[in-house]
Amino acid sequence: xxxxxxxxxxxxxxxxxxxxxxxxxxxxxxxxxxxxxxxxxxxxxxxxxxxxxxxxxxxxxxxxxxxxxxxxxxxxxxxxxxxxxxxxxxxxxxxxxxxxxxxxxxxxxxxxxxxxxxxxxxxxxxxxxxxxxxxxxxxx
Numbered sequence: 001x002x003x004x005x006x007x008x009x010x011x012x013x014x015x016x017x018x019x020x021x022x023x024x025x026x027x028x029x030x031x032x033x034x035x036x037x038x039x040x041x042x043x044x045x046x047x048x049x050x051x052x053x054x055x056x057x058x059x060x061x062x063x064x065x066x067x068x069x070x071x072x073x074x075x076x077x078x079x080x081x082x083x084x085x086x087x088x089x090x091x092x093x094x095x096x097x098x099x100x101x102x103x104x105x106x107x108x109x110x111x112x113x114x115x116x117x118x119x120x121x122x123x124x125x126x127x128x129x130x131x132x133x134x135x136x137x138x139x140x
Contacts, residue, residue, distance in 0.1 A: 005092040009085065024060035028053040048119045051132025069136045073118045077111075096108055 001086050031084035039047035068075050091100065122130035129136060 007096075009060060009089040009092055013085070013089075020056055020060055023053060023057040025130070028057050045123045046119075046131055048115050048122075050122075054132065065136070069134060070132050072136070073115065076114070080111075 028034050033051060037047060037050050039045070040050055049071070051070035052074050055067040055074050058067040058070060118130065121127040128134055
């Protein structure tokens with residue numbers, strides 16, 4: 001028995017919503033609720049994803065600026081991730097007649113450069129505003 005193709009994007013969507021609900025109900029700022037980032041634990045530096053759980057938790061509570069201050073990269077990549085997910089869901093519901101075009105190499109290289117740049121810069125003292133929890137707009 002094979003599953004319809006729409007099961008995979010729908011299942012991932014349900015899983016994502018369940019994860020957001022869990023982050024809304026169980027505060028990631030309280031010690032012991034979630035494991036520490038392995039990269040942070042081993043190196044003492046922030047990885048590109050550090051602060052993402054707290055950012056999503058703050059977003060579920062309606063704090064957009066707080067969420068942005070936890071991980072600006074998450075907000076930068078969110079439109080692309082959402083577009084890709086909707087496109088995947090659409091292709092599962094209405095399969096295209098021709099094979100889908102691949103993502104251009106320049107775009108993938110650009111994403112790699114942006115993610116790596118964010119990773120390096122958020123650990124430098126001059127760019128500490130990229131570190132999780134640092135207010136992007138002090139005084140607000």
